[in-house]
Amino acid sequence: MGTRTAVKICGLTRPDDVDAAVEAGADAIGFVLYPPSPRHVTPEQAAELAARLPAFVTPVLLFVNTPAPEVLAAAAAVPGALVQFHGDETPADCWAATGQGRLAFLRAARIPLDPGTPPFDLVGFARRFDRARAILLDAHVPGYGGGGRTFDWSLLPAAPDSHLVLSGGLTPGNVTEGITTLRPLCRTLSVDVSSGVEASKGVKDHGRIREFIAAVREA
Numbered sequence: 001m002g003t004r005t006a007v008k009i010c011g012l013t014r015p016d017d018v019d020a021a022v023e024a025g026a027d028a029i030g031f032v033l034y035p036p037s038p039r040h041v042t043p044e045q046a047a048e049l050a051a052r053l054p055a056f057v058t059p060v061l062l063f064v065n066t067p068a069p070e071v072l073a074a075a076a077a078v079p080g081a082l083v084q085f086h087g088d089e090t091p092a093d094c095w096a097a098t099g100q101g102r103l104a105f106l107r108a109a110r111i112p113l114d115p116g117t118p119p120f121d122l123v124g125f126a127r128r129f130d131r132a133r134a135i136l137l138d139a140h141v142p143g144y145g146g147g148g149r150t151f152d153w154s155l156l157p158a159a160p161d162s163h164l165v166l167s168g169g170l171t172p173g174n175v176t177e178g179i180t181t182l183r184p185l186c187r188t189l190s191v192d193v194s195s196g197v198e199a200s201k202g203v204k205d206h207g208r209i210r211e212f213i214a215a216v217r218e219a
């Protein structure tokens, strides 16, 4: 029997959606602190929404190329927050923006979609970001993320030492296949969904959140 697959629901902007995701059994809730995103929340809104979370549900603050002082200020207002770097941050940027490792972080790897590109060097990426708690896999889309696109899971190389988070175009209908494909490749697997459980951008569909989590629990 494998480890339990943790579920992160990302891109929440409304108190009711946070409560619904918690009631459905989410393990982590993500807030997008990237102003160009249609799911963007301010640091103050993220702090208010995160304050609704019970113990053992982790708030995740998502940033794209944000200066370290802004990351640190936002995280200071959200006790227990994990930080997700979803842009072009280097290991040194991650180190600085986590206050020299005082905050735990996820690093997103954006997997190319163009046919003909060489397989993504996941082991090399994980080695480069060896301080990350997990590597989050997303499809490489314009605008950095939240594009609802899947990448070809079957092309991903094994990374047996890595904690991975599968994201990018997950839905209640495909998450089981994603878990079955990737779980044997890594040390632990979690999943992350945003647009696949939305009614419209930034507004979650509570029924789809419940369906998604039920599918993960049955996988």
Ligand SMILES: O=C(O)c1ccccc1N[C@@H]1O[C@H](COP(=O)(O)O)[C@@H](O)[C@H]1O
Pocket: 010, 011, 030, 032, 034, 037, 038, 039, 062, 064, 086, 138, 143, 144, 145, 146, 147, 148, 149, 167, 168, 169, 170, 192, 193, 194, 195, 196
């Ligand atoms: O949601 C966004 O707008 C976003 C913007 C910039 C970077 C990442 C973003 N979203 C994250 O991308 C993954 C996959 O999302 P999806 O399920 O394909 O919609 C997830 O972590 C989102 O929160």
